[in-house]
Amino acid sequence: MRMHIVVDDDLIAELDKRIGRRKRSAFITSLLRRALEDRRRWDAIESALGALRDTGHEWDNDPAEWVRAQRDADERRVG
Secondary structure, X not given: OOOOOOOOHHHHHHHHXXXXXXXXXXXXXXXXXXXXXXXXXXXXXXXXXXXXXXXXXXOOOOHHHHHHHHHHHOOOOOO
């Protein structure tokens, strides 16, 4: 789909210098995909905030030991 956007001349000049006129669309499409994926990730993170209670976890007393125990219990882990 074609889309009309306004971009500052200096940005277009640098874009053309770095990637070339014929690659503008592919480059901008790649940036948009990456930016939208970042937004989706942040949305997921924000929606998960507060999902865990603040206390009452197995790891509260010694988080490092809890992590070690989890790793040791993983049969797929080597070493």
